Amino acid sequence: xxxxxxxxxxxxxxxxxxxxxxxxxxxxxxxxxxxxxxxxxxxxxxxxxxxxxxxxxxxxxxxxxxxxxxxxxxxxxxxxxxxxxxxxxxxxxxxxxxxxxxxxxxxxxxxxxxxxxxxxxxxxxxxxxxxxxxxxxxxxxx
Numbered sequence: 001x002x003x004x005x006x007x008x009x010x011x012x013x014x015x016x017x018x019x020x021x022x023x024x025x026x027x028x029x030x031x032x033x034x035x036x037x038x039x040x041x042x043x044x045x046x047x048x049x050x051x052x053x054x055x056x057x058x059x060x061x062x063x064x065x066x067x068x069x070x071x072x073x074x075x076x077x078x079x080x081x082x083x084x085x086x087x088x089x090x091x092x093x094x095x096x097x098x099x100x101x102x103x104x105x106x107x108x109x110x111x112x113x114x115x116x117x118x119x120x121x122x123x124x125x126x127x128x129x130x131x132x133x134x135x136x137x138x139x140x141x142x
Contacts, residue, residue, distance in 0.1 A: 001063040002127045005056040008049040009124045015046035016108070016117060023105035029098030036099065043094050050087040050116075054080040057123060064130055075123075082119050085112035 022039050030036025057079055061072045089112050093099060107113060 001056070001060045002131045005053075005060045006124060006127050006131070008053050008056050009120045009127075011049040012046045012053075012116070012120060015042040016113070018042050019104045019108050023101050023108055025101050027101045029100055031098060039099060039104070040094065043090055047087055047090050047094065050083045050090065053083045060127065066126070066130060075119075079119050079123070082112065082116040086110075086116035089113060 018039060019042075022035060025035065027033065027036070030039055054076060057072075057076055060066060061069060061076065066072045089107060089110050093103060093107050096103065
């Protein structure tokens with residue numbers, strides 16, 4: 001289950017990385033360009049990953065026995081909110097007839113997307129720790 005969570009994080013991160021490059025191109029729209037087609041494909045994949053992200057994290061908490069569970073459940077509330085906000089922004093962009101570089105630049109700068117990316121970096125690192133650990137779940141206690 002940790003791998004599924006990490007795969008969803010990767011899909012969102014790959015989309016963001018491509019959006020940074022797309023924003024720098026100065027394109028007025030995405031029609032007729034291979035980068036525009038790729039952008040829409042990555043945005044759709046990111047939207048799919050965003051919609052399943054809270055469920056994947058919930059499953060990872062339960063199945064990978066992440067400790068302490070109450071701390072992970074508290075963060076799950078944050079992740080649900082941030083993923084929902086980021087998904088609304090991505091869906092809005094996807095609904096546009098033309099996606100310009102400026103529109104993507106604005107999406108990249110969105111506080112909603114930035115909050116979600118920070119969440120992803122955090123849970124991806126936690127998943128790496130737990131996935132590589134053959135012993136008991138790691139506790140943040142020092």
